[in-house]
Amino acid sequence: xxxxxxxxxxxxxxxxxxxxxxxxxxxVPDKGVTVLLGRNGAGKTTTMRTIMGLWQASRGxxxxxxxxxxALDTPAIAREGIAFVPENMGIFTDLTVQENMILAATxxxxxxxxxxxxxxxxxPIKTFWNLSAGNLSGxxxxxxxxxxxxxxxxxxxxxxxxxKGLAPAIVKAMIGALRELKRSDTTILLVEQNFAMAxxxxxxxxxxxxxxxxxxxxxxxxxxxxxxxxxxMGLSLETQP
Amino acid sequence: xxxxxxxxxxERPSLGQRLEKAAPLLLVPVLAVIGLVAIGNPSTWLTxxxxxxxxxxxxxxxxxxxxxxxxxxDIINFGHGAFISVGAFVGFTALAWFSGLTAMPGVMPxxxxxxxxxxxxxxxxxxxxxxxxxxxxxxxxxxxxxxILVTMGGLIVVQQLIHVIWGPAEIYLARxxxxxxxxxxxxxxxxxxxxxxxxxxxALFVAMRLILSRTKVGLLVRAGVxxxxxxxxxxxxIRRLFIVVFMxxxxxxxxxxxxxxxxxxxxxxxxxxxxxxxxxxxxxxxxLGSVEGCFIGALLVGLMANYTAFxxxxxALVSNIGLMVTVLMWRPQGLYPVVKAK
Amino acid sequence: MLVKLISGDRPGSxxxxxxxxxxxxxxxxxxxxxxxxxxxxxxxxxxIFIVLVASYDLLLGYGGIVSFAHTxxxxxxxxxxxxxxxxxxxxFGAIAVGAASGVVVATLLAVAIGLFSLRVKAIFxxxxxxAVASAFAVLVSQLPALTGGEDGxxxxxxxxxxxxxxxxxxxxFGVRITGRILAYYLxxxxxxxxxxxxxxxxxSPFGRxxxxxxxxxxxxxxxxxxxxxxxxxATALSAALAALAGVLLAIWLRYTGPATTLSLEIMxxxxxxxxxxxxxxxxxxxxxxxxxxxxxxxxxxxxxAASEATSALPxxxxxxxxxxxxxxxxxxxxxxxxFFPTGIVGRLRGRRA
Numbered sequence: 001x002x003x004x005x006x007x008x009x010x011x012x013x014x015x016x017x018x019x020x021x022x023x024x025x026x027x028v029p030d031k032g033v034t035v036l037l038g039r040n041g042a043g044k045t046t047t048m049r050t051i052m053g054l055w056q057a058s059r060g061x062x063x064x065x066x067x068x069x070x071a072l073d074t075p076a077i078a079r080e081g082i083a084f085v086p087e088n089m090g091i092f093t094d095l096t097v098q099e100n101m102i103l104a105a106t107x108x109x110x111x112x113x114x115x116x117x118x119x120x121x122x123x124p125i126k127t128f129w130n131l132s133a134g135n136l137s138g139x140x141x142x143x144x145x146x147x148x149x150x151x152x153x154x155x156x157x158x159x160x161x162x163x164k165g166l167a168p169a170i171v172k173a174m175i176g177a178l179r180e181l182k183r184s185d186t187t188i189l190l191v192e193q194n195f196a197m198a199x200x201x202x203x204x205x206x207x208x209x210x211x212x213x214x215x216x217x218x219x220x221x222x223x224x225x226x227x228x229x230x231x232x233m234g235l236s237l238e239t240q241p
Numbered sequence: 242x243x244x245x246x247x248x249x250x251x252e253r254p255s256l257g258q259r260l261e262k263a264a265p266l267l268l269v270p271v272l273a274v275i276g277l278v279a280i281g282n283p284s285t286w287l288t289x290x291x292x293x294x295x296x297x298x299x300x301x302x303x304x305x306x307x308x309x310x311x312x313x314x315d316i317i318n319f320g321h322g323a324f325i326s327v328g329a330f331v332g333f334t335a336l337a338w339f340s341g342l343t344a345m346p347g348v349m350p351x352x353x354x355x356x357x358x359x360x361x362x363x364x365x366x367x368x369x370x371x372x373x374x375x376x377x378x379x380x381x382x383x384x385x386x387x388x389i390l391v392t393m394g395g396l397i398v399v400q401q402l403i404h405v406i407w408g409p410a411e412i413y414l415a416r417x418x419x420x421x422x423x424x425x426x427x428x429x430x431x432x433x434x435x436x437x438x439x440x441x442x443x444a445l446f447v448a449m450r451l452i453l454s455r456t457k458v459g460l461l462v463r464a465g466v467x468x469x470x471x472x473x474x475x476x477x478x479i480r481r482l483f484i485v486v487f488m489x490x491x492x493x494x495x496x497x498x499x500x501x502x503x504x505x506x507x508x509x510x511x512x513x514x515x516x517x518x519x520x521x522x523x524x525x526x527x528x529l530g531s532v533e534g535c536f537i538g539a540l541l542v543g544l545m546a547n548y549t550a551f552x553x554x555x556x557a558l559v560s561n562i563g564l565m566v567t568v569l570m571w572r573p574q575g576l577y578p579v580v581k582a583k
Numbered sequence: 584m585l586v587k588l589i590s591g592d593r594p595g596s597x598x599x600x601x602x603x604x605x606x607x608x609x610x611x612x613x614x615x616x617x618x619x620x621x622x623x624x625x626x627x628x629x630x631i632f633i634v635l636v637a638s639y640d641l642l643l644g645y646g647g648i649v650s651f652a653h654t655x656x657x658x659x660x661x662x663x664x665x666x667x668x669x670x671x672x673x674x675f676g677a678i679a680v681g682a683a684s685g686v687v688v689a690t691l692l693a694v695a696i697g698l699f700s701l702r703v704k705a706i707f708x709x710x711x712x713x714a715v716a717s718a719f720a721v722l723v724s725q726l727p728a729l730t731g732g733e734d735g736x737x738x739x740x741x742x743x744x745x746x747x748x749x750x751x752x753x754x755x756f757g758v759r760i761t762g763r764i765l766a767y768y769l770x771x772x773x774x775x776x777x778x779x780x781x782x783x784x785x786x787s788p789f790g791r792x793x794x795x796x797x798x799x800x801x802x803x804x805x806x807x808x809x810x811x812x813x814x815x816x817a818t819a820l821s822a823a824l825a826a827l828a829g830v831l832l833a834i835w836l837r838y839t840g841p842a843t844t845l846s847l848e849i850m851x852x853x854x855x856x857x858x859x860x861x862x863x864x865x866x867x868x869x870x871x872x873x874x875x876x877x878x879x880x881x882x883x884x885x886x887x888a889a890s891e892a893t894s895a896l897p898x899x900x901x902x903x904x905x906x907x908x909x910x911x912x913x914x915x916x917x918x919x920x921x922f923f924p925t926g927i928v929g930r931l932r933g934r935r936a
Contacts, residue, residue, distance in 0.1 A: 052474060054470055054473075054474070073473075074470070074473040074474055075473050075476050075477055075478045075479070078473070078474055078475060078476035079476045083474075084474040086470075086471070086474070090468055090470070090471035090474070092463070092464040092467050092468060093467065094463055094464075094466075094467055094579075095460060095463060095464060099460050102457065102460060103457070103460055103461065103464055103472070103475055104475055106476070108457060148475070311706075317706050317709075319709075377917065380921055381920070381921075385706055386647060386649060387920055387924075389649045389709055390649070390854065390858065390920050391917055391920045391921070393851070393854065393916075394913045394914075394916040394917035394920065395913075395917065396913075397851060397909055397910075397912070397913035397916070398910060398913035398914055398917070400909075401907055401909050401910030401913060404901075404907065404910075405898070405901045405902055405907060405910070409906065514847070517713075518713065518714050518717045518718075521710040521711075521713060521714055522710075522714055524710070525707060525710055525711070529706075555725045555726070556722075557721075558717065558718040558721045558722075559718045559721075559722060561714075561718075562714055562715060562718050565711075565714070566699070569699070569700075
């Protein structure tokens with residue numbers, strides 16, 4: 001079995017006096033979409049932020065593409081090839097859509113062929129190119145946040161709840177975009193509470209509860225087993241598409 | 242995928258909304274007109290207005306560094322006045338070295354001397370800013386309380402060191418010939434130096450705006466003010482940017498100090514902390530973190546200080562406090578509050 | 584009963600208790616233990632500054648609020664009494680009127696500033712207080728008819744408090760009991776009472792809520808405490824007590840001027856005393872004020888001698904010159920904030936930041 005792209009071993013994270021992650025162990029295989037599921041407060045966002053270095057793990061190891069990145073700071077981790085689409089989208093509202101994209105590129109401007117591809121995935125990015133990002137709707141901001149993460153090829157993209165609070169039509173668009181991304185050989189670690197969305201794009205799945213991983217496996221297996229779903233996630237996950 | 246199904250109608254802002262956004266810009270002409278009415282005599286008004294604008298520009302130069310540092314780095318630097326004083330002293334000393342140049346006839350040698358003095362002063366205060374950031378400020382990132390205390394301490398130490406190096410007395414230096422004299426407009430006498438100050442201030446403001454809106458560094462500063470974390474997540478070492486911004490802010494304070502020193506023609510170790518009162522008022526009026534707000538605030542404060550100095554000298558400082566109170570009643574976060582990510 | 588007197592706020596360390604007791608005894612019997620005008624003056628100043636610094640600790644240490652207007656309130660109290668004594672003549676009634684008006688003005692001003700600027704960012708408050716205090720100082724120096732301007736006001740105090748007045752014919756323990764001694768004990772007992780009052784305040788429910796707000800204002804508001812009201816209340820109390828300290832100074836010095844009350848240097852001194860002594864402890868104010876004033880009176884002589892001794896070296900004599908007292912203060916201050924965040928009291932109690 002080839003080495004996973006990302007692996008967390010025994011990761012603990014403390015925030016102030018709160019012990020949020022209590023020994024997280026899981027791996028993200030290279031290529032495809034791994035979904036991190038779990039109830040509110042399970043520790044999913046904390047896991048993402050710890051991987052990204054925004055919070056420092058107090059114990060444990062995080063390995064990425066063969067390197068130990070546990071102690072690296074956030075800019076270094078980003079430069080290793082990990083992009084981050086946070087829960088609150090992290091859009092710079094004072095800047096235009098174009099300026100947001102410029103910042104995400106390493107040169108002075110994004111590659112135009114790549115941009116055309118992004119425009120095809122998310123047409124509003126093109127439409128509102130010169131508009132202040134603060135004027136975008138929630139769904140469009142989410143698209144911009146993902147677009148920023150893919151403006152240049154990345155090994156791994158961390159996406160935290162991209163469909164939270166968005167209309168069904170936008171969720172559909174997001175699923176389409178993620179499927180396209182999968183085709184382009186990008187590995188994605190996706191945090192989702194919407195099980196239908198997770199099932200639609202996920203290949204592997206890890207379920208979190210109370211700061212620990214309680215199940216890992218193939219998405220297909222979990223999707224085919226309602227009893228297991230019920231046991232792991234109770235009724236708190238949406239099953240509506 | 243249909244855009245229209247997803248996109249809301251982006252309405253053009255209404256006239257009322259657009260006026261509200263531009264309203265702060267109108268404050269300056271409004272205050273000028275009020276001044277004209279109060280003063281009566283147009284030539285006196287003209288002299289005072291130019292003086293006010295010149296003073297405002299200098300305060301803007303000094304205050305801009307502080308407001309950007311706060312907006313970007315979330316650092317309160319009560320020691321900012323130290324850079325102003327040091328800039329003035331280094332500038333004066335440098336100018337004294339170049340007394341050969343200033344004694345030469347013609348405008349160019351004097352201007353060169355002043356230019357060199359300013360460059361030296363800015364280099365000195367920029368370097369001092371680096372040391373200040375590393376030694377005094379960095380250990381207290383995150384705690385506003387400690388920052389206030391520690392930077393206050395730094396201010397005192399620097400002021401005392403000025404006494405040690407340059408002596409306890411104030412230093413007097415006459416402005417070079419090229420910067421003396423006045424233009425006469427009818428009955429109004431407008432000092433040449435004040436025009437120079439206004440021009441420098443405007444040039445700096447335009448330069449800052451251009452850098453902030455056209456360069457990648459400027460984008461980084463604007464983005465960082467809003468959301469530092471995300472900038473780091475995009476791969477940028479924002480700490481390095483912090484240091485650069487802090488040094489630029491300190492250098493600008495030094496520039497302001499030299500200009501202010503030349504304006505007053507005397508310098509004292511505590512001139513920095515004296516002018517800091519007005520700097521604080523300007524920064525509060527403008528909105529912490531906003532360069533535009535700082536600019537408008539500075540012009541308002543400059544005009545107010547000069548108008549009241551003529552009309553009712555005893556209440557000059559109090560009038561600026563009154564200005565601050567009025568602005569905050571209208572806009573509690575300042576004229577152009579900076580949007581910060583929660 | 585003693586514990587009740589100090590509102591249950593035990594020193595928490597045997598060394599601290601001994602030191603505090605020593606200071607108390609020293610101040611209580613100062614006229615007899617340390618005879619001489621200069622020592623008595625230092626003792627009186629220590630009493631006054633204990634109240635001034637402790638009232639500042641209420642705001643800074645317990646409330647977490649930085650204010651630069653404390654000297655302004657100190658000055659308002661002092662000028663209140665000074666103006667009253669000048670206009671109404673040297674009587675206790677004048678003192679009472681002056682004190683009352685000083686306290687009222689200070690409190691109202693504090694409430695106005697607090698309600699106005701505590702709503703927004705806390706840093707605003709610091710800047711606003713600095714601006715207002717500076718404006719006030721300028722205003723005072725520009726109204727000489729009322730305030731004596733830069734020169735200040737000199738006035739007579741009731742005869743019973745002057746050195747001319749003799750309470751007893753025979754000296755007690757070798758010291759003549761004059762009005763000056765009486766004045767000293769007025770200062771001492773008032774300061775003691777005010778300090779115990781402050782201890783009462785910070786150990787009351789109000790004090791505890793204030794500290795909760797300092798730790799996490801958001802949570803306190805969520806629980807239901809109106810943060811703005813508590814902070815404004817603390818500002819007002821702090822201002823009123825500072826004004827009372829000013830009243831005591833005005834009586835003791837028989838002079839009130841911008842240099843003795845309103846200067847930024849005094850504000851820095853207060854900051855230094857509270858930080859070195861220990862923020863949020865009240866007893867820190869006692870330690871800090873005593874240490875500071877003793878050093879200020881007697882250390883400057885030392886510095887002068889050192890400066891003379893090293894006069895042959897470059898730069899060093901300038902660094903050691905007694906006028907550069909503030910330089911070393913500043914360095915000590917910065918180091919205290921970094922290394923002594925809990926101050927001397929905190930260290931004695933064995934607590935780290």
